[in-house]
Amino acid sequence: MKQTILITGGAGFIGSHLVRMLVEQYPDRHYVNLDLLTYAGNLANLRDIEDKPNYTFVKGDIVDADFLNGLFKQYNFDGVIHLAAESHVDRSIEDPTAFIKTNILGTMNLLNAARHNWESFEGKRFYHVSTDEVYGTLGETGLFREDTSYDPRSPYSASKASSDHLVRAFFHTYDMPIVISNCSNNYGPFQFPEKLLPLFINNIKHNKSLPVYGDGKYTRDWLWVGDHATAIDLIYEKGRVGETYNIGGNNEWKNIDLINDLCDVMDELLDREEGASKKLITYVKDRAGHDRRYAIDASKLMNELGWEPTVFAKEGLRKTAEWYLANEEWMENVTSGDYQKYYESMYAER
Ligand code: NAD
Ligand code: TYD
Numbered sequence: 001m002k003q004t005i006l007i008t009g010g011a012g013f014i015g016s017h018l019v020r021m022l023v024e025q026y027p028d029r030h031y032v033n034l035d036l037l038t039y040a041g042n043l044a045n046l047r048d049i050e051d052k053p054n055y056t057f058v059k060g061d062i063v064d065a066d067f068l069n070g071l072f073k074q075y076n077f078d079g080v081i082h083l084a085a086e087s088h089v090d091r092s093i094e095d096p097t098a099f100i101k102t103n104i105l106g107t108m109n110l111l112n113a114a115r116h117n118w119e120s121f122e123g124k125r126f127y128h129v130s131t132d133e134v135y136g137t138l139g140e141t142g143l144f145r146e147d148t149s150y151d152p153r154s155p156y157s158a159s160k161a162s163s164d165h166l167v168r169a170f171f172h173t174y175d176m177p178i179v180i181s182n183c184s185n186n187y188g189p190f191q192f193p194e195k196l197l198p199l200f201i202n203n204i205k206h207n208k209s210l211p212v213y214g215d216g217k218y219t220r221d222w223l224w225v226g227d228h229a230t231a232i233d234l235i236y237e238k239g240r241v242g243e244t245y246n247i248g249g250n251n252e253w254k255n256i257d258l259i260n261d262l263c264d265v266m267d268e269l270l271d272r273e274e275g276a277s278k279k280l281i282t283y284v285k286d287r288a289g290h291d292r293r294y295a296i297d298a299s300k301l302m303n304e305l306g307w308e309p310t311v312f313a314k315e316g317l318r319k320t321a322e323w324y325l326a327n328e329e330w331m332e333n334v335t336s337g338d339y340q341k342y343y344e345s346m347y348a349e350r
Helices: 013-025 043-049 065-075 089-094 097-117 155-174 196-205 225-238 255-269 299-305 313-326 328-334 339-347
Strands: 003-008 029-035 055-059 079-082 125-131 178-183 185-187 210-213 219-224 244-247 252-254 281-284
Touching (some): 003 065, 013 225, 043 055, 089 097, 097 125, 097 155, 125 225, 178 225, 185 225, 185 313, 196 210, 196 313, 210 255, 219 225, 219 255, 225 244, 252 255, 255 313, 313 328
Parallel strands (some): 003 079, 029 055, 079 125, 178 244, 185 219, 210 281
Antiparallel strands (some): 219 252
């Protein structure tokens, strides 16, 4: 194999799409997927590639510095693509501690493992995958640019902002060859049903209420997860060292408009009478500190590296709904165990 690359969090939603794409696209590179398999990590997401000769799964915790050192010594990585994180805003509001440990301490441990084990930085690359939520919130107009000031407002985004700063600090202090991307809301197959779309798809299917936070007029930019994976590949290959690239779908939706569109698609796919799913919409208590609007200016990535999103709006929504309905077993597996307890604790009070 020409290179060995560490991917952290590869059993999660975005990570599994990325790992599958890279393992298939670069058969002469060895990909080591390090994942703790928390509630959000699921090896079923990667069943179709688990026997590929250029793929290895390792279960482990990025918070464990000794373990990381051992792993770097064992594999002598040429590069790192770091996705492992606690990723759900509502969970971070309930209990920020795990977010600080994994997202901040875990990232620092990974940076340190690379710094101490890479004899030279020549030809190496440390890619940190981050979120647009570090920029805070927008009003009705405007876009997040790479030079927008950081203004994180949830424990999740504060922990990601902190990790971004650490990664940049390792560039400035130690000349580590880093690159960072900040991406908008992803959607598509294999997303844990705590996030809006898979949660609502599952609830519609089971005729459960759809808990819309606040007035429902919060805006997100939605990016098809496969388009995020192609952006990461491009930035890893061609992004300039020390730079940040924003990634976005140019696909803004107010939550309530997205939910109404989803309801229409679900009525059709489930062969229910028009308007049936919309009856499940229930306005509930708002999320604390809820960011009003996210929107991305991805022109740097598009102009410099030639990236473009390929899946838009209703097409992506339909593809997503179809996937979850066609993969009932996956949904049943991830909603067994502690999921019901999570759901009740999160939504009973609203
Ligand atoms: P996810 O929650 O689906 O997956 C996270 C993965 O990290 C899981 O497989 C989990 O087991 C693993 N993990 C958690 N703690 C770990 C630890 N201590 N050690 C090793 N592995 C651990 O998350 P996702 O939605 O796929 O997001 C991946 C990355 O992309 C995150 O860094 C997130 O901040 C970022 N991001 C996500 C979105 C989005 O819309 N989901 C948007 C922009 C950026
Ligand atoms: P989410 O999928 O949690 O992503 P993020 O908070 O990272 O943007 O939420 C997307 C939007 O949907 C956000 O504005 C919160 C809202 N939302 C609801 O209205 N109800 C829900 O049950 C969930 C999970 C989210």
